[in-house]
Amino acid sequence: MSSETHTSKLETPTQSPLFRAVESDRYGRQAGIRNYEEFTGRSLIVFYGKINHSVITPFADAVGDVGQGQPLDLMLTSPGGDAETAVRLARMCHAERQDFRVIVPDTAASAATLLALAAESVVMSNSSALGPIDPQVPMATRRTYIPAKDILEIVDDLETRTTTNPEAFELYAALLADIDAVVYQIAKAAIGERRNWCLKC
Numbered sequence: 001m002s003s004e005t006h007t008s009k010l011e012t013p014t015q016s017p018l019f020r021a022v023e024s025d026r027y028g029r030q031a032g033i034r035n036y037e038e039f040t041g042r043s044l045i046v047f048y049g050k051i052n053h054s055v056i057t058p059f060a061d062a063v064g065d066v067g068q069g070q071p072l073d074l075m076l077t078s079p080g081g082d083a084e085t086a087v088r089l090a091r092m093c094h095a096e097r098q099d100f101r102v103i104v105p106d107t108a109a110s111a112a113t114l115l116a117l118a119a120e121s122v123v124m125s126n127s128s129a130l131g132p133i134d135p136q137v138p139m140a141t142r143r144t145y146i147p148a149k150d151i152l153e154i155v156d157d158l159e160t161r162t163t164t165n166p167e168a169f170e171l172y173a174a175l176l177a178d179i180d181a182v183v184y185q186i187a188k189a190a191i192g193e194r195r196n197w198c199l200k201c
Contacts, residue, residue, distance in 0.1 A: 002062035006087075049080030050145075051089070051111045059089055068096040075078070075194040077105045080110025081145060083135050083190070090118035101136075104128040110136060139178060148187035155184055 029046070036044050045067040047059070066072055072093055093100045102108070102119040109131030116122050116130060124130075136145035162169040 030165060035120075035184060042073050042171070043067075044073045044098075046077060047073045048077045051086050051115070052145075053082065053085055056088060060092055063092045063095070066097075070097060071099040071101070073101045073103055075105060076108045076112055076116060077104070077106045078108055078112035078115075080112050080131070081136060082112055082135070082138070083111045083133070086111040086115040087118075090115050093162070094118070096101075104130065110134045124149055135174040135187075137183060137187045137190060139183070149185040151179055151184060152191065155179065 102116040
């Protein structure tokens with residue numbers, strides 16, 4: 001009596017012309033990155049968008065694909081976001097390498113400026129722009145980030161107005177319903193922490 005074991009190999013399905021057409025921009029970017037890396041002898045990561053906690057894991061995966069000690073370029077376009085996350089991204093880029101460079105083709109503002117300043121060098125052109133390191137505070141009710149300094153200024157303005165006109169307190173307080181004591185303290189701490197961020201990188 002004999003038995004036979006049949007094994008099948010999973011094959012990657014052939015990509016349809018429609019799929020390649022829909023994803024043509026992505027394939028074009030991948031080809032551009034490969035050409036850049038072959039020409040410069042450096043690894044390249046492209047980052048576009050806000051810097052927040054959700055980017056940490058995919059960014060770590062991208063950096064993990066770069067060999068230890070391999071020179072790394074980060075092409076960075078971002079309006080900013082969370083400064084503590086920017087510090088974590090900078091640490092990832094520096095891990096096991098001494099040659100980390102940031103390329104700013106357009107704008108790297110706020111937390112993105114902090115990330116750029118952590119590099120050994122920054123490549124910019126006439127169209128490039130960095131911005132002030134302006135800590136942002138997440139506002140869950142608005143699903144966005146608000147500059148910490150703006151929150152402090154709003155609360156200070158409320159205090160000034162209600163000191164001179166106590167009857168208006170309820171009106172002004174209603175306008176600031178999104179800013180509670182926790183948000184205020186987070187904003188205050190972010191401003192105080194700003195001076196230490198560059199040292200953390």
